[in-house]
């Protein structure tokens with residue numbers, strides 16, 4: 378039986394995709410959905426669900442060494458440009474929010490959940506945010522997930538909703554002074570449980586810089602007082618972007634990579650020190666020629682930022698993993714070898730990194746700890762496949 382399972386496991390190598398979502402639970406880096414065609418048409422949508430087993434070493438350049446497990450048989454919903462966060466009593470449930478589906482998709486709900494223990498999907502009927510896509514969900518506190526704005530009709534929706542993954546109920550935030558509508562941004566929950574919103578754009582002229590969110594003024598949502606503030610970020614300002622990735626390290630660096638602006642994929646790395654709220658350029662010691670990606674995901678596993686899938690500049694979709702060693706504050710290095718049990722040097726751990734506020738077992742390992750705090754952020758592209766008729770019409774006039 379075990380032998381048979383192994384044969385099935387080894388035979389699965391995912392092909393290129395983008396606009397998927399990804400979450401880390403224990404030693405499993407899950408990937409769900411997205412689109413296998415660069416034009417983002419309904420035909421390219423996939424409901425594939427699989428995970429990368431990060432309990433074992435692997436080499437990114439040797440596809441046979443990578444343990445992928447195909448869970449597509451669980452028959453999840455067909456969705457592109459959705460976002461996923463983890464929740465539930467044991468933090469073992471994947472909640473998938475928003476996104477677009479083909480018109481004939483049944484069981485289309487704003488939230489679907491995949492119970493990783495039971496390996497079972499279910500659809501959640503609840504009264505919450507209306508249809509929207511290109512959100513970046515942010516988990517905070519005990520089983521709560523924030524959903525802000527997104528690409529929707531009308532294009533001005535800038536509401537913030539809080540989903541309770543224990544009761545499966547929604548609350549609309551009554552915060553005033555919400556920042557403007559946006560999509561294709563990244564949300565990061567800081568250790569004090571404030572949520573930082575980075576980048577993205579609003580639904581106006583694609584080629585106009587003012588459609589893009591400024592990178593030097595970032596909205597921060599306080600999940601305790603339910604108030605918005607704007608953080609002014611010092612240092613050099615990263616170029617505007619959507620559909621990029623962001624992770625948080627234990628020493629509170631937010632690391633953003635790639636994305637696209639005006640349809641052009643980017644390959645730059647920027648570091649936001651959230652202790653002093655300052656940007657700096659990420660110095661990559663061994664940059665990879667031509668590595669620009671849009672609509673990829675990035676997740677911190679140990680000291681490695683695992684960048685998965687996405688669109689290259691030539692429009693072909695990546696089936697690869699790229700791995701950046703982010704253990705050093707001042708220099709970054711692409712590596713091929715994933716080694717288990719590699720931890721951040723002591724001097725990069727900030728002692729009051731609050732684990733106590735999080736509803737996770739005290740005896741869980743570093744990886745779970747990171748899974749909760751440092752969740753991949755999901756960034757997505759612009760679309761021709763929205764279900765809302767008006768939006769669909771308007772979108773036709775947008776180029777990618």
Ligand SMILES: *[C@@H]1O[C@H](CO)[C@@H](O)[C@H](O)[C@H]1NC(C)=O
Nearest residue numbers: 390391392438439440441696
């Ligand atoms: C796996 O890697 C080999 C060698 O680089 C390559 O020939 C093959 O096409 C790859 N398979 C897939 C499915 O990507």
Ligand SMILES: *[C@@H]1O[C@H](CO)[C@@H](O)[C@H](O)[C@H]1NC(C)=O
Nearest residue numbers: 388389390391447448449450
């Ligand atoms: C993954 O699983 C699905 C559902 O069982 C199957 O249809 C598909 O062929 C599998 N993919 C690969 C590459 O084995």
Ligand SMILES: *[C@@H]1O[C@H](CO)[C@@H](O)[C@H](O)[C@H]1NC(C)=O
Nearest residue numbers: 452483484485498499500501
């Ligand atoms: C999908 O919808 C049908 C009809 O409403 C329902 O019978 C079925 O149980 C649903 N499937 C799931 C997995 O919820």
Ligand SMILES: *[C@@H]1O[C@H](CO)[C@@H](O)[C@H](O)[C@H]1NC(C)=O
Nearest residue numbers: 521539540541542546547548
């Ligand atoms: C929603 O609001 C009610 C009443 O203020 C509160 O009891 C409940 O915990 C809130 N739920 C969430 C998910 O924030």
Ligand SMILES: *[C@@H]1O[C@H](CO)[C@@H](O)[C@H](O)[C@H]1NC(C)=O
Nearest residue numbers: 585586587615616617618638
């Ligand atoms: C628009 O933004 C890009 C990237 O940030 C910048 O290089 C360019 O100079 C800006 N153009 C204008 C007209 O401000």
Ligand SMILES: *[C@@H]1O[C@H](CO)[C@@H](O)[C@H](O)[C@H]1NC(C)=O
Nearest residue numbers: 666667668689690691692693
């Ligand atoms: C597109 O670019 C990627 C990354 O540089 C490269 O690996 C791939 O072969 C290119 N595809 C085509 C069709 O040129």
